[in-house]
Amino acid sequence: MVIEMQQEVVGDEAYRYFPLGKYVVAAPGICGGRPTFKYTRLEVSLILSRVAAGEPLDELIAAYARSHLSREAVQEAIQLADAALMQAAQSLQLAPAV
Numbered sequence: 001m002v003i004e005m006q007q008e009v010v011g012d013e014a015y016r017y018f019p020l021g022k023y024v025v026a027a028p029g030i031c032g033g034r035p036t037f038k039y040t041r042l043e044v045s046l047i048l049s050r051v052a053a054g055e056p057l058d059e060l061i062a063a064y065a066r067s068h069l070s071r072e073a074v075q076e077a078i079q080l081a082d083a084a085l086m087q088a089a090q091s092l093q094l095a096p097a098v
Contacts, residue, residue, distance in 0.1 A: 010039060021080055023073035037077075040067045044077045051078065 007016045017025035017038070025038045035044040042064060050060055051074065061069050 015039070021076045023070070023076045024080055035077075035080075037067065037069060037073050040069075042067045042069065044080075047074055048077055048081055 003018045003020070005016055005018055007014055009015070015027065017027035017030075019025055019038075020035055023038050024035050024044055026033050026035050030036055031041055031043050036042055037044065037047075047060065047064075047069070051057065057071060057074060060074070061071060
C-alpha cells in the first residue's frame with residue numbers, strides 16, 4: 001500500500017503529512033516524522049504508553065484537552081498499533097526458515 005503525502009493550509013502555513021488514519025499522521029519535520037495526532041506535536045507513542053500503563057482514557061483526554069485529543073483519535077491509534085503488530089507477526093510467519 002502506498003500512502004501519498006497530503007497538504008493543507010493551517011493558519012498561514014502549509015501542513016504536509018502522510019495520513020496513517022483519520023486522526024494519526026506522519027508529518028515530515030514534526031517530531032522527526034514519528035506518528036502524531038493530526039494538527040499537533042503530540043506523539044502517538046506517548047499516548048499509547050500512558051494507555052498501556054493503565055491511565056484512564058477520560059483522564060488522558062482531559063490532560064491533553066489543549067491539544068484537542070479525542071477519544072476517537074486514541075481509539076484509532078490503538079487500532080493502528082494492533083494492525084501493525086498483526087502485520088509484523090504475519091511477516092515473521094511468512095519468512096523462510098534460516
